[in-house]
Structures are given as C-alpha cells and as structure tokens.
Amino acid sequence: MLNKEELIRYNRQIILPDFGIEGQEKLKSSSVLVIGAGGLGIPNLSYLAAAGVGRIGLVEFDEISLSNLQRQVMYKTKQAGESKGKSAVKVIQELNPNVKVEHFETRLDAENALAIIRDFDLVVDGSDNLPTRYLVNDACVLLGKPLVYAAVFRYEGQVSVFNAQRKDGSRGPNYRDLFPTPPPPEMVPSCNEGGVFGALTGIIGAMQANEAIKLLTGLGIRLDGRLFLFDSQYFTTRFLNIKSNPENPLSGENPTITKLIDYEAFCGLSEAKNEADEITVQELHQLIESGNAPFILDVREPYEYVISNLKGLNIPLFELRAEFGRLSQNETIVIHCKSGQRSRKALELLKKEGFLKLRHLKGGILAWQKEIDNSMEIY
Amino acid sequence: MKIEVIAFGIAKDILNGNQVTLEMDEQSSVADVRQALVDLYPAFQGLASLQLAVNADYVNDDYLIKENDEVVLIPPVSGG
Numbered sequence: 001m002l003n004k005e006e007l008i009r010y011n012r013q014i015i016l017p018d019f020g021i022e023g024q025e026k027l028k029s030s031s032v033l034v035i036g037a038g039g040l041g042i043p044n045l046s047y048l049a050a051a052g053v054g055r056i057g058l059v060e061f062d063e064i065s066l067s068n069l070q071r072q073v074m075y076k077t078k079q080a081g082e083s084k085g086k087s088a089v090k091v092i093q094e095l096n097p098n099v100k101v102e103h104f105e106t107r108l109d110a111e112n113a114l115a116i117i118r119d120f121d122l123v124v125d126g127s128d129n130l131p132t133r134y135l136v137n138d139a140c141v142l143l144g145k146p147l148v149y150a151a152v153f154r155y156e157g158q159v160s161v162f163n164a165q166r167k168d169g170s171r172g173p174n175y176r177d178l179f180p181t182p183p184p185p186e187m188v189p190s191c192n193e194g195g196v197f198g199a200l201t202g203i204i205g206a207m208q209a210n211e212a213i214k215l216l217t218g219l220g221i222r223l224d225g226r227l228f229l230f231d232s233q234y235f236t237t238r239f240l241n242i243k244s245n246p247e248n249p250l251s252g253e254n255p256t257i258t259k260l261i262d263y264e265a266f267c268g269l270s271e272a273k274n275e276a277d278e279i280t281v282q283e284l285h286q287l288i289e290s291g292n293a294p295f296i297l298d299v300r301e302p303y304e305y306v307i308s309n310l311k312g313l314n315i316p317l318f319e320l321r322a323e324f325g326r327l328s329q330n331e332t333i334v335i336h337c338k339s340g341q342r343s344r345k346a347l348e349l350l351k352k353e354g355f356l357k358l359r360h361l362k363g364g365i366l367a368w369q370k371e372i373d374n375s376m377e378i379y
Numbered sequence: 380m381k382i383e384v385i386a387f388g389i390a391k392d393i394l395n396g397n398q399v400t401l402e403m404d405e406q407s408s409v410a411d412v413r414q415a416l417v418d419l420y421p422a423f424q425g426l427a428s429l430q431l432a433v434n435a436d437y438v439n440d441d442y443l444i445k446e447n448d449e450v451v452l453i454p455p456v457s458g459g
Binding site for chain 2: 036038039040041125126127128129130133150151152153154156158178179180181182183184186187188189190191194196201227229231234238239240241242243316318319321322323
C-alpha cells in the first residue's frame with residue numbers, strides 16, 4: 001500500500017497510462033542491484049531511487065577521483081578521495097528516504113557474486129571492465145535474474161536486456177550470445193584508456209534505468225533480444241537482433257559452465273599483476289642516466305605522444321598485434337603508456353608472441369611526470 | 380559487388396573511420412568478408428573472433444552476402 005506522501009511524490013508516473021498505482025506498488029516491492037556507481041551507475045541509481053524502487057543495492061569499492069567528475073555528476077569536487085559508494089548511498093537516501101539502500105563495499109568476484117546477486121530481482125551492470133561483465137552475466141544466468149546491460153566507449157554506447165523471462169517461461173539471449181569469445185585485452189580499452197564523452201554516459205545510463213523500470217513493472221516492449229547502439233559523434237542509432245545460440249556454453253543446449261569461473265583468465269588477463277614485470281620510473285631513469293637506456297615502446301595513441309613522450313617508439317596498443325615485427329626480441333623492451341594499464345596488456349600480448357625481455361613502466365608517463373620530470377606536460 | 384562495412388568501437392580505429400566500402404566477389408560469405416578485412420587491415424586480426432552482423436541480424440560465417448549489404452562490426456566495449 002502506498003501512503004499519502006508516496007501518492008504525491010510519484011504522481012507524475014502514477015497518472016501515466018499503463019503505469020498507475022499498480023505499477024508503483026510493483027516498484028515498491030521490488031529490488032535492483034546496481035554494479036558500479038560510475039558514469040552509468042549514477043543515472044541508474046538516481047532514476048531508480050527517484051522512481052521508488054523499494055530496495056537498491058550498490059556494489060562499489062572505489063574512491064572518487066578528480067577525473068571522474070567530468071561525467072559522474074553525483075559527486076562534488078571536494079569529495080575527491082572519498083568512498084564513491086558511501087557518497088552515492090547518502091545522495092540517493094536523501095533523494096528518496098522511502099528506498100532501502102544497501103552498499104556492498106567490495107569488488108564483485110567469482111567468490112561473492114552469487115551471494116550478493118541472489119537477493120535482488122534484477123541487476124543493472126554499470127561496471128567498467130570485461131571480466132566483470134562476463135561475471136555479472138554468468139551469475140545472472142545461473143541465478144535466473146534479468147540483467148540490464150550497457151557499456152560505453154568514447155562517443156558510443158550499447159544497451160540490451162539479457163536473460164529476461166519471456167511469457168512462455170524461456171529466457172532471452174545473454175552476453176555470451178552476443179560476444180561468445182572475448183577479444184584479446186588490447187582490443188577492449190577502458191574509459192581510462194580510450195576516453196568517454198560525459199553526457200553520453202548519462203544518456204545510456206538513463207536508458208538502462210528506463211529498461212529496468214519497465215522490466216520491474218511489466219511495461220511496454222523490452223530491449224530483450226536486441227542490442228541498441230548509439231553513436232553520439234555521428235548521431236546514428238542502430239538495433240541488432242540477438243539470437244540465443246544453441247552452443248552457448250552457459251545457456252545453450254549442452255551447458256558446460258555450471259558455476260562461476262576465473263574471469264580474468266577467461267579474458268586473457270591471468271598473468272596481469274606480476275610485479276616482476278614492472279619497472280619503476282626511478283629504475284628506468286637510472287638506466288637512462290647511466291647510459292644503459294633500454295628500448296622504449298610507447299603504446300599510447302599518437303595524439304598523446306605529441307603532448308609528451310619519453311622518446312620511445314610509438315605503436316598504439318591496438319596496432320601492436322599487427323606491428324610487433326618492428327621490435328627486436330634480443331634487447332630489453334620497456335613498454336609504457338599513460339598510467340600502466342595499456343602497457344600491461346601490451347606486455348602480455350608480446351609475451352604470447354615469444355618476447356622474453358619485457359618490462360612495463362609502473363604508473364606510466366604520469367608517474368614519470370610526478371617523480372622525475374615535473375616540467376613534462378600531463379593530460 | 381559493393382558492400383558497406385560499418386564499424387563501432389575500436390573497429391573504427393582499425394578501419395580509420397566508421398564506414399568503408401569493400402569490393403567483394405559474388406557469392407562471398409561472411410567468412411570471406413572477415414578475411415578481406417584481415418588482408419586490408421592487419422590489426423583486424425585481433426578482432427578475428429568477432430561475430431559479424433549483416434544489416435540488422437547476427438549471422439554465421441557461411442552466410443552469403445548480397446550487393447549493398449551492410450556488414451556491422453561491433454567489438455565488445457567495457458566502459459561504465
């Protein structure tokens with residue numbers, strides 16, 4: 001039952017054809033788990049809380065940073081360094097005190113995902129990396145939860161609804177029907193690496209919230225079995241039909257994935273955090289100063305190279321697979337990028353191609369600017 | 380015959396734009412388009428496992444393309 005405050009608060013949607021008091025009561029009795037309180041998570045949290053979803057869970061372990069604020073419009077400049085999740089929870093709690101909010105201050109992983117997701121009716125994925133996307137998808141399929149998916153890159157966004165229950169009881173396609181095999185890591189840049197348009201995250205995240213509310217209330221035609229693409233740079237939109245693949249290892253005719261797996265390894269990132277592969281800016285500086293400069297490979301984009309560089313050979317990460325023939329296997333190669341993420345992917349790529357003498361620069365050119373050369377331009 | 384290739388995400392970087400026209404033989408399959416892309420753009424090798432869509436539908440590699448079909452390349456993106 002809705003009280004008087006709720007009837008007034010939600011009036012503009014209660015009076016909508018097909019929504020009504022019934023729709024509002026459905027929302028009130030439902031729960032949504034939002035993965036991530038970043039560019040996509042924020043519009044989701046805001047609109048889901050404002051609309052009166054009864055219980056909202058948030059998985060977020062990160063801190064607010066200055067470079068988030070260009071798109072993560074819930075946070076204030078003075079909050080840099082504070083807990084993102086705690087801040088977001090406070091904002092949506094003040095926005096709508098009727099909503100019960102839970103914060104899971106942890107990284108979602110194969111150990112905790114099922115236990116966290118189990119208690120919610122629907123999941124909204126606003127995560128920022130490929131392993132988590134497969135993890136969330138698999139957990140939702142194993143638990144029979146609908147998943148509202150979205151992802152952004154530069155000026156583009158993708159939205160879909162996965163694993164939605166259909167009238168005949170069957171489930172709609174999921175992420176593995178769309179992307180059965182993850183491409184190598186260098187082909188999947190994050191927002192840190194590739195950049196992202198701020199307002200785009202608001203558009204795509206709000207679309208996600210809209211689909212979530214439709215699913216919870218049974219309203220309209222859902223984005224089930226369709227992938228929506230929006231390219232904001234060219235202002236083009238496109239729908240693609242996704243079919244359930246009978247060979248999907250998770251949801252096909254003969255499933256082989258019956259529990260959660262190692263998603264870092266699945267996405268080719270297993271050897272990721274090996275400290276022996278790293279070289280610090282101090283170590284590199286010393287080598288250069290002592291006349292033993294290693295070969296430096298800069299895997300950033302050409303426009304980044306123009307701003308500032310360490311005089312290395314510039315081969316952008318995504319071209320490396322086709323271009324590594326330009327490198328010698330005999331000398332030590334120090335790979336660097338802006339912050340150390342792309343160089344890690346480059347290192348793994350070259351390792352697989354048989355290179356043995358490889359290091360990558362911890363903290364990238366940002367660390368170099370901070371520790372070695374303050375006069376260098378950063379971006 | 381001419382077909383259009385429409386690129387999203389990192390595929391735009393590889394094709395140097397969001398759209399290119401390819402000249403293909405009659406009776407070419409989606410697998411042939413994939414090979415033509417690898418030949419023209421070596422970096423496309425990294426996306427060789429990508430499922431391709433023709434017009435509005437994801438199709439298998441043996442699907443035969445027709446004149447003026449749009450082949451759509453959509454690599455996964457992970458940003459949030």
